[in-house]
Amino acid sequence: MIFLNVKINPRSSRSEIVGFEGGVLKIKVRAVPEGGKANLELRELVAVALGLAKSRVNIKLGHKSREKVVAIDTDLDRETLENKLSRSGRE
Secondary structure, three states, rough: EEEEEEEEOOOOOOOEEEEEEEEEEEOOOOOOOOOOOHHHHHHHHHHHHOOOHHHHHEEOOOOOOOOEEEEEEEOOHHHHHHHHHHHOOOO
């Protein structure tokens, strides 16, 4: 299990993983922060970028905040995981 600090920007013009800045993963989502829609889109973006099922990406802290702690259930080491997420934002 790997835990990441994430800062989400809802209501963006497009959904994308921006990359890491100061140890925090920045993510933009088109969804609104109502009814868990932005959180769901965040989970989907991370899961797709890592090739994981959405059920393996969960928000542990910050459900109603822009700053979150996300738990990722994976066999990847932290460095590989961060590299995959960083690359996904440039593709």
